[in-house]
Amino acid sequence: MDFFKDTWYLYIRLVRLTRRMPVFLLLSIMQPVLWMLLFGQLFAAVITIPGFEADSYIQFIAPGIAIMTALFSAAYSGMGLLRDIEGGVLDRLLATPVSRGAIVASRVLLASSQVVLQAGVILVMAFFLGARPHGGVLGLLLLLLAAALLAAAFASTSCGLALLTRRQELVIAAMNFMVLPMTFLSSMIMSQNLMPAWIRTMARVNPVNWAVIAARQGFEGQNLTELATSLALLSGFTLVCAIFAVQAFHRYQRAM
Amino acid sequence: MKHSEPGGSTNAIEVEDLRKTYRGGVEALRGLSFEVRSGEIFALLGPNGAGKSTTVRILTTLASATGGSARVAGLDVASDAREVRRRIGYIAQGSGGDPLITGRENLQLQGQIFRLPPKRLRQRIDELLALFQLEDAAARMVETYSGGMRRRLDVAMGLIHQPEVLFLDEPTTGLDPKSRSVMWKEVERLAREGLTILLTTHYLEEADHLAQRLAIIDHGSVVVAGSPDELKGGLRGDLVSIELRDRDRTDEARATIEAVDGVSRVLRTGVELYAQVDQGTSAVPAVVGALEKAGLEVAQISLSRPSLDDVYLTATGQVFQQGGASASSDDL
Known part of the structure; x- marks a missing residue:
């Protein structure tokens, strides 16, 4: 109970400070819109390759971009935590009875809600560009759930790394190291049918690909078994990342 | 070591043979002992690196000791950490306020963490804002505050839940003389209200002016302790x-x-x-x-x-x- 209350109070604080950075908000909304336009134009021709199997590239890429947003927004969640460490905010909180888990959970919640907002913008835009959600409202909700889960996983990892290393440069480098390879080792922008065999194998164990598959199946509403399996795997991954973050937090406190 | 006085007055803080060795072998505290009586202002005086901040971090449950024991408000800081945190206010060396939200919002969050009921919290915030002359700045982002204003907000935040013991780590370091004397007046007023205050400082003048008793610490242990007059x-x-x-x-x-x-x-x-x-x-x-x-x-x-x-x-x-x-x- 204390955990949920504290998470909420700390979340409100983060929402407040995010709202006070209108440029940041504007950019984080513009970014996925830009990606949609760029990727949609640049790769529009791949749909004509035999075996791609999609009605239109926008239809294919909309759920993929939603997941991409989750990845890129949440990966740097640890930066805010570092600012709290350096500014003494974290120490001030730790000297109060605030729930320890809530400190990381509020950041994860912020990353997830930001991503849901961004994914929403993407979906609305995709609709105007001609994409249709065949999976209905439930499918769309599951798409957003997949994006939120992946965002939570990456936000946890990012916060965990921030607590372990306490260096901005290291967190940025480590997250950059993961984000792009995981993007390209998935069916985010390219159909699985057209991947080289080794990438297809790697994609099978790539959490980003699980999120992409779940999002795309939610959008298309075709293969519900695949949707359920991917979501289950993704949830497991998110849980592992959350445990990592909690462990990192304990380690941070022990080091003091 | 002397615990409670024969007369029955209790100690708000009791530190006995406290030791802290950091990983890598640096000995920050080497058997530190002192006690702070309820309701007094006690100063830990010493040069930078003497172990003052480490002591405060252990007493506020932010760090753990490698040896010895410490009790705050009658509770062991290691085994009763959660309850200790409810009863203390901690004002760290740097500002602990969030620069990107307003003063009022900072106070609000602090009060919510201590579960003050909403109505009571609103009253308490207004009270503290008035007390620390921050009413006009309450709706502004803390980022825009002067050093003295920030420090006053820090103290207000540390007091929101009416703690029994207040820890002030270098309360006036980096403040101009005017802000410093304002801070001294605040500290004295709080002590008159019965709050126990432990402050660290490397200003002799500050310890002399504010503290009823003080301990001079160097290289992680108490060199001498007593009231300023006793020591002189x-x-x-x-x-x-x-x-x-x-x-x-x-x-x-x-x-x-x-x-x-x-x-x-x-x-x-x-x-x-x-x-x-x-x-x-x-x-x-x-x-x-x-x-x-x-x-x-x-x-x-x-x-x-x-x-x-x-x-x-x-x-x-x-x-x-x-x-x-x-x-x-x-x-x-």
């Missing part, structure tokens, strides 16, 4: 400070002065020598005479009643000698 009284007689024209012969002069009748001890800091003497008026001519006889010319000599500075000097000087380091070491 503990220095017998007067203090003569001497500076030589030929600074290279200061060590030679030291030996000469030590041999003079009525001189109990001589310490050196940089180019100055301090002689602790029984009778200042008779010691000054005797010292000057002895130095002249040895062919050492005096550039400056002065006589003073012991101040807290002298307590500090003799206290930390003693440690240098005990530690085997050269007594003429400059790094006092």
